[in-house]
Amino acid sequence: MFKYYFLVFFLHMQSIEQVPVLMWETNQELNSTLGKYSPLESKAHDLRTIISRIFKRKIPIIVYLEETLSLEDLIIRNEYGSTIFPGLSSFINSFNSYFMPYAENPIETIEEIASPVKKIDSSSFHDYNNWHELATLVINLKMIKTNESRENMLKKHDFTILQMHSKFANMHTHIFSIFTARYPSWIIPEYSERHNFKKLLQSESESESEPPTGTPTETKVVPIVDDKNLLLVISGNGEYSSDNGAKFSPVTLSRSDFSIKDNDMTLSLDGGGVKVTFIIVFGSDGFWTIENITLDEKPISFDEIAVPMNFSYHCSNLVLSNEATKQILKIIGFQIQPFKDEQEQQQFGDAYDCVGFVSIPICSGIFIVSILLLILFCGIVSMMDIETADRYDDPNGKVFKAYVEYS
Known part of the structure; x- marks a missing residue:
């Protein structure tokens, strides 16, 4: 019976998707006069409680939804030590924000509480002008292309979020925004590619759109x-x-x-x-x-x-x-x-x-393999120490008996 309970528990844990959630609230009037303020008016650390209170205040909610996202994605740094999310970093520094490293099935919680929900793709947001009629808008960010790295995809998504946020801020002075994902990504993107390979130092194409004024920019590297x-x-x-x-x-x-x-x-x-x-x-x-x-x-x-x-x-x-x-x-x-x-x-x-790089997964693999080799070595040594018995009882010989004398 116990194994069935274990199976049910395992399936339940598999159904729970824990992904990071970043939330920030933009109120142009309050931010211009008071700077950062406390929009949640609570110390709740539960996503359901936060969404419920925001929804009751009739604040428009925008959800920027990745297909996969993990905490490792948010700590990626480029060659110069800068984050690949300059737009999200500017929101954290400018507005009141709240970050949850792990939340269980956030998109399901949002769809359950903050209904009605309208879903669109990020590629069509420029043509979408009816958002003011809805309470909640979920924007699906485009998935990675086959010839594009995950880091570049996340950088483009950050810029896309910045563009969309600027457009929605012109339509509403008060917005509650959420950045999260459907599923976790259990690999460390780009960090796994650092074995003797580095990201290009070559600057991106000048044909790409320039970020809005006030956006944190990185120093461009020009070929000499x-x-x-x-x-x-x-x-x-x-x-x-x-x-x-x-x-x-x-x-x-x-x-x-x-x-x-x-x-x-x-x-x-x-x-x-x-x-x-x-x-x-x-x-x-x-x-x-x-x-x-x-x-x-x-x-x-x-x-x-x-x-x-x-x-x-x-x-x-x-x-x-x-x-x-x-x-x-x-x-x-x-x-x-x-x-x-x-x-x-x-x-x-x-x-x-010019310098080799050993990542944490490589070190972990070497450590585990070393332990397994040590166990194998001990087992082989123990087997080699086994000796064949050289003395046996003679079935036709005299039987030895032990006598116990009682005094």
């Missing part, structure tokens, strides 16, 4: 070499020292020379007080290599850089030093990729990183 045969990006100013690191001064590197001869490329960057030259060679083994690097025309020693074809090379902090001349040059956010054939529009391929 954008040739048909080479793409090079440096995300920050370099640092140069001519006294073996005793004193560094900032330098801004720019392209000074670039030439191609057969399978060799020569690239020179000038930083005013220092000039660095890279010699790139296309090999017949399917790799391209940086065979020589010079500082002020003096060669330096460095670890071999060999990268597969159609891959880029990335290093967050590329350090070039010459012990003989005591020169040190640090290049921040260095990413480079040569192209053997000319292409009109260059884009970085997957990046081969």
